[in-house]
Amino acid sequence: MNVVAIANQKGGVGKTTTAISLSAALAELGQRVLLLDLDPQANATSGLGVEPDSEGSMYYPLIGEAKIQEKVIPTRIENLSLVPSGMDLAGVEIELARSDDHLTRLRKLLTNLKRGKKYDYCILDTPPSLGVLMTTSLAAADEVIIPLQCEWFGLEGLAKIVHVIEQIRESGAAPKLKLEGILMTMFDGRTNLSRQVVEEVSNYFPDQLYQSVIPRTIRIGEAPSHGKTIFEHDSSGIGAQAYRSAAQEFLIRHSNVGGPIA
Ligand code: ADP
Ligand code: MG
Secondary structure (H helix, E strand, C coil): CEEEEECCCCCCCCHHHHHHHHHHHHHHCCCCEEEEECCCCCHHHHHCCCCCCCCCCCHHHHCCCCCHHHHCEECCCCCEEEECCCCCHHHHHHHHHHCCCHHHHHHHHHHHHHHHCCCCEEEEECCCCCCHHHHHHHHHCCEEEEEEECCHHHHHHHHHHHHHHHHHHHHCCCCCCEEEEEEEECECCCCHHHHHHHHHHHHHCCCCECCCCCECCHHHHHHHHHCCCHHHHCCCCHHHHHHHHHHHHHHHHHHCCCCCCC
């Protein structure tokens, strides 16, 4: 099981949309996927049409009073399971900050889960801040995908998150944490700006940049309000195609390194 954090400390860049869409597309391609919603705002949870659930969230596992396994629920989508989020999860920041091992809490929980070999990928949707939930998520991950908006101010944030990934690596909590990819989101083909931003990222991160680029579409934007994935809401549209293509690219990149680590 590979643990993949979808992270960027900026809000509104497409983290949750990417976490849901990548998870659903991988599941559609036959991978067994567990999506952990680690954002107290619970957008990944409601985006999948599931009621946010404080009792059922990562709160109790993170404070050491439950196993993740107890919180996993199935979704409508075959091969895709979810640990929902709820408002309580906000309180975990304070509780964890008090403990010495907050950085490695989630990593330890996931090590147990890896032993069960029930999932090929565990995708983490993270909150938009550099708080404890974000850092414990990064420290729990094998790899990070950064969704990046095709806007100039998106680039400002990129240096910052790359630096945080280095810090987590150096802390010793996750020495092998890898920046797996940068996925450009909300691409607007009508503007030169979008193209320039993609160009700029490819200069600095040629190996990390995904060839698949996610367009800004009305359909992607409206899917969560129906509690549906883009594949359920507009299966043949360009947004769904782009996320399918990103998932295929993800799998090709992983088969090059020997497939998912069991
Ligand atoms: P984050 O998790 O980084 O805060 P979201 O995935 O929630 O970002 O996206 C922010 C908002 O933009 C949401 O309302 C979402 O539906 C919308 N959105 C995300 N990606 C796209 C896209 N490619 N096209 C149109 N709207 C999008
Ligand atoms: Mg989000």
